[in-house]
Amino acid sequence: MHIPDGYLSPATCAVGFAITVPMAAIASAKIKKTVKTRQVPTLAMLSAVCFLIMMFNVPIPDGTTAHAVGGALVAVLLGPWAALIAVAVALAFQALLFGDGGVLAYGVNVLNMAIILPFVSYGIYRLISKGSALTSTRRVTAAAIGGYVGINAAALACGIELGIQPLLFHTANGTPLYSPYHLSQSVPAMMLAHLSVAGVVEAIITGGVIAYLQRANLPLLRTNNPDSPEDRTERTPRKLRPIYVALAAVVLMAALTPLGLLAPGGAFGEDAPSKLNLGGLGLKAIPSGLAKYTGFWKHTLLDGYGFSSGAHPVIGYILSAVVGVLAIGVAVFVVAIIIRAISRRRTADPSSDSTCQDKAVLSEHVR
Amino acid sequence: MSALAERTAPTPDWLLNREIALCPCGCIGKRRKGSYVQKTINGASGLLRQVMFSDDTSAQRGLLQRLDPRIKLVALVGLVVAGSFLRTIPGLLALYAATLLLAATSALPLGFFIKRVWLFVPIFTGIVLIPATLSIVTSGDVVLTLWHWNGQPEGFTQQGLMSAALVVCRVASSISLVVLLTLTTPWTKLLAALRALGVPRMFVLIIGMAYRYLFLLLGSVSDMYEARKARTVGIERPDRGARRFVAATAGSLLGKSMVISEEVHQAMVSRGYRGDARTLDRHRIGVPDLSFFVAAALFASALLVGEHVLGA
Numbered sequence: 001m002h003i004p005d006g007y008l009s010p011a012t013c014a015v016g017f018a019i020t021v022p023m024a025a026i027a028s029a030k031i032k033k034t035v036k037t038r039q040v041p042t043l044a045m046l047s048a049v050c051f052l053i054m055m056f057n058v059p060i061p062d063g064t065t066a067h068a069v070g071g072a073l074v075a076v077l078l079g080p081w082a083a084l085i086a087v088a089v090a091l092a093f094q095a096l097l098f099g100d101g102g103v104l105a106y107g108v109n110v111l112n113m114a115i116i117l118p119f120v121s122y123g124i125y126r127l128i129s130k131g132s133a134l135t136s137t138r139r140v141t142a143a144a145i146g147g148y149v150g151i152n153a154a155a156l157a158c159g160i161e162l163g164i165q166p167l168l169f170h171t172a173n174g175t176p177l178y179s180p181y182h183l184s185q186s187v188p189a190m191m192l193a194h195l196s197v198a199g200v201v202e203a204i205i206t207g208g209v210i211a212y213l214q215r216a217n218l219p220l221l222r223t224n225n226p227d228s229p230e231d232r233t234e235r236t237p238r239k240l241r242p243i244y245v246a247l248a249a250v251v252l253m254a255a256l257t258p259l260g261l262l263a264p265g266g267a268f269g270e271d272a273p274s275k276l277n278l279g280g281l282g283l284k285a286i287p288s289g290l291a292k293y294t295g296f297w298k299h300t301l302l303d304g305y306g307f308s309s310g311a312h313p314v315i316g317y318i319l320s321a322v323v324g325v326l327a328i329g330v331a332v333f334v335v336a337i338i339i340r341a342i343s344r345r346r347t348a349d350p351s352s353d354s355t356c357q358d359k360a361v362l363s364e365h366v367r
Numbered sequence: 368m369s370a371l372a373e374r375t376a377p378t379p380d381w382l383l384n385r386e387i388a389l390c391p392c393g394c395i396g397k398r399r400k401g402s403y404v405q406k407t408i409n410g411a412s413g414l415l416r417q418v419m420f421s422d423d424t425s426a427q428r429g430l431l432q433r434l435d436p437r438i439k440l441v442a443l444v445g446l447v448v449a450g451s452f453l454r455t456i457p458g459l460l461a462l463y464a465a466t467l468l469l470a471a472t473s474a475l476p477l478g479f480f481i482k483r484v485w486l487f488v489p490i491f492t493g494i495v496l497i498p499a500t501l502s503i504v505t506s507g508d509v510v511l512t513l514w515h516w517n518g519q520p521e522g523f524t525q526q527g528l529m530s531a532a533l534v535v536c537r538v539a540s541s542i543s544l545v546v547l548l549t550l551t552t553p554w555t556k557l558l559a560a561l562r563a564l565g566v567p568r569m570f571v572l573i574i575g576m577a578y579r580y581l582f583l584l585l586g587s588v589s590d591m592y593e594a595r596k597a598r599t600v601g602i603e604r605p606d607r608g609a610r611r612f613v614a615a616t617a618g619s620l621l622g623k624s625m626v627i628s629e630e631v632h633q634a635m636v637s638r639g640y641r642g643d644a645r646t647l648d649r650h651r652i653g654v655p656d657l658s659f660f661v662a663a664a665l666f667a668s669a670l671l672v673g674e675h676v677l678g679a
Contacts, residue, residue: 005541006534010451028569040569041631044576045624048584051577053617055410055588057403059609070617077621089574093581096557097549098417099483099542103447175526177454177533180499208614209621216615217622 144207
C-alpha cells in the first residue's frame, strides 16, 4: 500500500498533505493535553513497534507469509490519535531510510495508513465491543474485525487515489502521465489482495495481540478503557425478534425503491434477447442456448413491473415494489422464526456450549 | 550510532555482504516456501545491514556529504518535485543522469547505487505496469499485435508503452534522489535539517527517539525469533500455533515498550527534560552550499523550461 513517488500527480500529493498536516496538528494537540511530557517516549516506542510490526511475517494458509500495518492495534490500545502519530512516524522512517513509499506521496500514504486505517478500525472496535468486559472474547473479535475493515478501507482509498490519475492527468493523445490504471482496474486489484490476504493478517495481529494481552498484560488493555470492568459474565446480547428483523428489511428496501426509477436503462444481463446489441458483440443471431431457455418459466403471477395495459408506468413500478417488498418481508419473517426455533432447541440441548459456560459459572461460585 | 561511525573505523565488508548459500529457488531439490521465522530474522538483519552501510557512506568525503543538510534536503526534494512535473522521457532521463553524476561525485559505489534503485523498479513498478501497456487496459494505437479478438487487433499500444516508460523513469529518478539524500546524510543531521525547516519539534523528537529504540526493540524481536528457532526441531509449520506465536511476540513487544517508555520518561525528567530539545550542532550555510542550491534550482528549471519549449 506504500505508494512510491511517480505514481501520483503533484496535485494529488498536495491534497494529501493538505489533509494530513492539520490532522497531525490536531493529533499532537490532543495527545499533549492528556499525557504532558510523557507522550514523547511513549509515542517514540510505539512508532518503533509499528515499524517492527510491519516486519513481522505472519504465516497464512498455503504456506506464504504477509505482514500487517499495526495501525489498528495501536488505535485499539491507545486511541486513534496516538495511532496517527505512531504510524506517521513509522512511515517517515520507511520513506526516508528505506525508500519504501515516496517523499512527495508521504501525505497520501499517511492519509491511507495513519488516518483512514486507525480511525475506521477504532470506530468498528468501539461499536462492537461497547459494554463488554476487558477479558471478553467480544473484544478480541471486535479488534480483529476492526483491523480487517480498517486495512480494507485504506486499500480502497489507495485504489481510488491511483485510479483517478489517468482520468485527470493525460496528454492530448490519451497517454496517462502517472498511474495508468483506471478506477475499474485499480480498485479491484487493491481490494482483491487486501480482502483475501492483507486484511486477514491485520485481523490476526490485532485480534491475536488483544487475546495475548487479556492473558498476560491487562493493565495495558486498561489504558484506553479505564471504566470497563475486568471480568464479568457477559451481558446476554439482546435477542433479535423475527418481526423486527422482517420490519427492518421492509423499511430498508422501501427506502431504496426510488433508486430503481433513477437508474438509466436495464440491469446488466437482464435484457430480453431481442433487445441485446448483437452487432456490437460480433454476433449475427441470438445464441441457440439463450433462445431455447429464455422462455423456460412462463408461470409468473404478475407480468413485468407495471399494469398489463402499460398505463401509468411510475405508479405501476411503485405498486409492484410494494408487493415485492411485502413478499420479501414475509419471507424474512418466516426464516427468522425458523432460525429462532433452531437456536432454542440448541440451547435446550445438554451437550451444547452454553451449558458448559453455565457449569463454568457454577464452579466459579463454588470456589 | 552515526556519530560513533564517524569516529571509529568503517564497518568491515564481511559484515555487510550477504553470504553465498545454496540456491533455495528450487533448481535443486524440492521448492520450499521459506519459514516465517527465518524471513523475520533475515528481515531484521537486512535492516541492520542497510543502516550500517548508510552510516559508512555518510561518513565518506564526497560532494553531497560536505553540503549543509538543510540545503541538501531542500535541493534534492525540489528535484523530486521537478521530476513529478516533467512530462517527457528525455527530461526524466536527464534528471536520472544527474543523480548518477551526483552519486559518482559523492564517492558512492555506482554499481551498488544503480542496483539498489533498479532492483526495486522492475519488481514493483515494472511488473505492475506490464498489463497497462496492453490495449485491453490502455486503449490507443496498437503498435505490436499479439492476438485478434472479434476481428480487432489487440496488443501493446503506443499510449500504454509511453505511459509505462514515463512512470518507470519518474519512479527511478525519484527513488535515486531519496537514496542519495539518505546515503550521504547521517540520520541526526537529517533530523536537525527537518527541524530547521519547520517540522514541529515534537515530531522530530519522536522520530529521533523512535530511531534509537528501533534497534533496541529489533534486538528483542530477533532474540524471540531465534529462541523460537532454537527450540523448534524440524520445519516450523504455518499453523494456528505459529500465528499465536506471532501475535504473542507483538503483544509482549508492546508491553515491553510501554515499560521501557515509562522508565525512559522518568530518566529524562530526572535529567531536566521539560519538553524542549536542545542540540549541540550548529550549521552555517557557506558558499559551496549556496552554489549547489543555485545549480540544482537552475537545472530543475532548465529541465522544465526546456521540455516546455521543445514540446511546443
